[in-house]
Amino acid sequence: MTTVAESAVKRLLTSETTASLRTRYEGSNICTWIGFKHINYLVEEAILCHFADADLPARALYAEAGLGVDIVDLDTRILHALYMDETVQAHVVPKAGDDDSFLSFTVALHADRDGEDTKVVAANAKVVLRSDSYVEAAGEPPAELARFVTGRLSTPGAVAPEPPELTGADLTAVTTSLSAGRGTSGPDPVLDLLTSGKNAFGWKWRIPYPYCHFSERLQMSSYLRQMEEVVDLFLADRGISVKTLLDERRWIPACPHSRIQILDEALMEEDLYTVYTVENVFKDFTYTSRMDCYVVRDGRLVPTATGKVTHGYALIENRRDWNLINFDERVSKALRGES
Structure with missing residues (x-):
């Protein structure tokens, strides 16, 4: 990943993606309802799948470019309960503006409710790429991603x-x-x-x-x-x-x-x-x-x-x-x- 393809960054910033995700058994602490923490984990996983679908998976970004994918702002509303053993469709829409120093996404989780496709979770997230200096100097970040790179985590604004x-x-x-x-x-x-x-x-x-x-x-x-x-x-x-x-x-x-x-x-x-x-x-x-x-x-x-x-x-x-x-x-x- 020494050279990040412009097409990959364009997909990351403009293409909508949908991933099929399954609730985690660990998140069912009382009866079969899934708690807010694990619902947020699904939102995080949907964003990571979006990066992977753009051929910019988190592992490769770190291993090859020294960039850590970090969510710095996560705002989630739970509209309906989620349950153990449930599969949701996670729809990710990129929202970053041309001058933004962070990537932003809306994430909607949909599930079947009595035969109807129903939005059960609505979330907004901001993501930055944290340059790594712990293992070794990462060098200059890929130019196509440079505006999203930071040397220290924070949420803009x-x-x-x-x-x-x-x-x-x-x-x-x-x-x-x-x-x-x-x-x-x-x-x-x-x-x-x-x-x-x-x-x-x-x-x-x-x-x-x-x-x-x-x-x-x-x-x-x-x-x-x-x-x-x-x-x-x-x-x-x-x-x-x-x-x-x-x-x-x-x-x-x-x-x-x-x-x-x-x-x-x-x-x-x-x-x-x-x-x-x-x-x-x-x-x-x-x-x-x-x-x-x-x-x-x-x-x-x-x-x-x-x-x-x-x-x-x-x-x-x-x-x-x-x-x-x-x-x-x-x-x-x-x-x-x-x-």
Whole structure:
């Protein structure tokens, strides 16, 4: 791939593609419904198939041109439930403008619903090509792709949260002990600064290599895992853990919308500080939350990702059906941080 064919780049930027994809068994955690994380994995896979259909597969781009395919912005709405053992048609439409420094795509997942072709997921994504300098110098990127190449991950136009200054903070506790397992929610001086005065939950965690790609950095799919896990820890901290409401009421969290934007790079074995803040509880039916991720470098907090997620609750009626329900007083107070 020393010379990238103009025809391949043209297909990448202008041709629509459709891939037949199958839901992953791992994503079916409760009954046979697929969770938001694995639905987003299907969106990611559709984009990678689009690159491959243009004869620009991710492996060859990295191995031959030193370019890593990185999704830096992923905004997904789930319109209908997806299920175990289901095949979807993933339709990808490129949207990058002539002057854009990133590739952009819309992705629609379609499935059969009672004999009708139905859009079940709608997503928008931005992708950049990260030049690799970890293994060896990659040299100049192919001219046809140069405008999409970056030396550091970020989402164009994204607004990063303004982190507090660490001046005067005791940073001797910054490194998470390996014995801490899933990390800690405190006491920690940095988490205290990030959550003070907010309806928020903070979590510090050492980034392991299975969450990274291209030898060093946290990838979009791992931020999806981070979002899922911080919600799990937040609910447990508020006394309404997923298993508690499952056992007591057959309630499960339902997520119709999520968005994550990468702001900077988070690296393998750094401590990641994740703050989950409930921003709005709407008519005791849904609530929106914000996820902000940071690392500490050179004595200051660096925002690495920000995201939004909307949740509701569904009542499991039987092994096949569920129905969205209103929160009761106990759940509403827990979400609002009220005693």
